[in-house]
Amino acid sequence: MKLLRSLNDSTTEQVDRSGGGTPGSITAALRHHPFRRVWLGQLTSNTGSWMQNVVLGILAYELTGAAWFVGVLTFAQLGPMLLLSPWGGVLADRFDRRRLLVAIAGTQLVLSLALAVVVVDPTPSKFLITLLVGAIGIGAALYVPILTATIPALVGRRDLQGAVALNSLALNGSRIVGPLVGGLLAATLSTSAVFVVNAGSFLVAIWAVATVRVDLRPVERVRSSPISELRSGFRAAAGDRVILRVLTTIATFSFFSLVFIYAMPVIASERLGLDEFGYTVLFATFAVGTAAGALSAGSYLVQHDRWVVGRWALVVFTVGLTTLALSTSPVVAGVGAFVAGVCYFVVVTTLLTTLQLQTDDAVRGRVMGLWMMAWAGPVPVGALLAGPAIDTVGIVPVLLAGAVVALGLAVSLRHVRSEPPVPA
Template identity: 45%
Template sequence: MTERAAPRPPRPEEPAELSVEDAEDALLEGDRTFAPGTARAALAYPTFRTVYIGSLLSNIGSWMQNVVLGAFALDLTGSSTYVSWIAFAQLGPLLLFSLAGGALADIIDRKRLLVMVSWQQLLFSLVLAWLARGSDPSLSGLVLVTFVIGVGQAVYAPTYSALLPLLVRRQDLPGAVSLNSASMNLSRVVGPAIGALVYARVGASWVFVGNAVTYLFIIGALQLVRLPPATPRAAGEPTGLRRIGEGIQVARRDRVVGRCLATMALFSFFCLPFVVHIQRLAADSFGIAPRSGAFGVLYACFGLGAVIGALSIGTFLAGRSLEVIVRIGLGGFAVSLCAFGLLRDPAPAYPVALIVGFCYFATVTSLSTVLQNRLDDRVRGRVMALWIMAFGGTVPIGGLIAGPIIDTTSVTVVVLVGAATAALLVPFADLRDPPGHTPTLADQQG
């Protein structure tokens, strides 16, 4: 007979319904227990499990649309400049509006806000499908509607990130963040594959309709569960524009929070442009045509490595020091990316791409978990907005700057700069508190 673990005390911000659902799990699953911080432990929470599955299915639709939209833009115009405008319309709002989205996440009921922006993105995806149905769609209209969908994502992303830690106990947060990162990367592999097939058979418009339908999964999941409300605003807390800027103040006051965000921003800007230009890298370095099956396998290897790297934090690396994993991951990324940039034979490029992806998302998932563990719920949405900006908003800017450099020199130069930057970030990414410092809520409250 297996000995049952003693009940764990809830953390202060844990909602009452989690305790009820944990009791339900105990009845359903008997004396099964899971190691704290693992992916299995996170999936044992019914609320997290429901929201996670809905989010995964919705993300697959989003990546169907994201990838096909770029290909559709290129087929329409043959212009890389127009494709760049479409890409900025998709991701630029993450840089421009995430701070406002994070502020909303801290004052509005997060469930209601997530449902509202999901409906907004669903409706405008249908508008995008309607625009794309003709033989000569409005180019400016496509950019505008894509931008509006991106604005919705700029509100959704920090709100969802702020909600995630409240669905599990703090000790199980690494598993939850690991699964969320794996979901993001799995959708990047599955979504484009489905989208490309649908695009080839019935056209872009039906891909966009399919994406609209997938929003119903996250909307339905959110409607099925009870979620913790936003923490009430304390007396004297800033309002208006000062509230939006509070996340920046937290990053300035708390050294670990600031170092997590700075590391992610520098990593995204200098190290990740190769992802934007991976087609050029495959063609110039390995002789792999971007529209070939070989390129699909190369990108799948990179994506699979990212999925394994994300899951590693909640599985075989669970319980290890995340601060140490961040620095080892950066070092491994620097070495593997350097090798990836110098290779000229396609055969070893596939396993090296997998290693690059693994180091990439083991590092990012560890950074995100350290950050989430550090935050007080009163400021979580605003600080996670900065994370979304650092993680997603700076990549397209780095990619735009890298384009002319690649045209003037070579894609290898950009890749090697990224590898060198990752190596320099190893000593910078020191996520420990200064000696003698004990973190308090005063680090995050003015």
């Protein structure tokens, strides 16, 4: 309880009391000045990252004309999440999180500039592109768990669900703006220009974290070895029924059902006959859905049982993904992508909120590292394996398999209910 009191005391002093908002809502979370500043910095940085991500997908497909290199770059970008995210959590529980975030974001800035230089060549080296994207992925694997572990210190437990929803909104609002701006910049200027703009976006994130007035040091001084800390994080997850259920659900969903996100260039080209701009619009439609899902999870869905919300979101996600898989009409496919996007981030937000509320502050960084490993880690592995499968059997069977898995997860959660809420 002492740790919880110190966490809440560090945030309540900087809350704007003039506004209202249901506890746990996005409005309530935005009343916390520290969270608002860091959130705006991450929104800017995430927008730059999604500008880069969408252009990388286009570049990969243009260089080879096949899905396999899209899968390779996806694995290089997100593969480190599978192995290194838990180590990011260890760092978060061991060192000053502010210094870690600034150092990693600075490194990301330099790597993005290097990528901009490489793609100036009309026939850039696929090896160098993969190497730099992999290095950027390593930085992200360490950065995201550290950032996620800071959220309770910025808002306190009472408004945590709204903060988680806004964090998801920052990621997915950037999915709307990023692909559109990235596609336009790539078409009017160059691919290299997109990477330069992304590098600049890291400066905003660095400023926000460096200037926020909240103590971001770990709540306890860790004295054991890093290996022991890593093991204790796994033990904490395995020993808690709720945490284990959250992690296994999101890992299965990510591996089997989210391949469509990174196969979007293939869907746009082979199924819908869209050009580069059409692909950008399709991806942005999905992103609008994810933003709507994050807003829903942080507003009127706050008062409902999180497991029930998550289960029905999986059911409707199945419908959206099936529509996207079977459609040859860009409009109908866009509707499917939008529905899948809404439900995707309702699932993610409800699961992550449950995890944050269930996790003890002393192991929060390590558990958030396991979350990132379970959420983002399986996606590149699934994409890497799906690439050859798509080239062999086509995109439709692969997407339908993901829809079936999502429906199976919904059925598996039919008897699960949320634990009693933790007092604020």
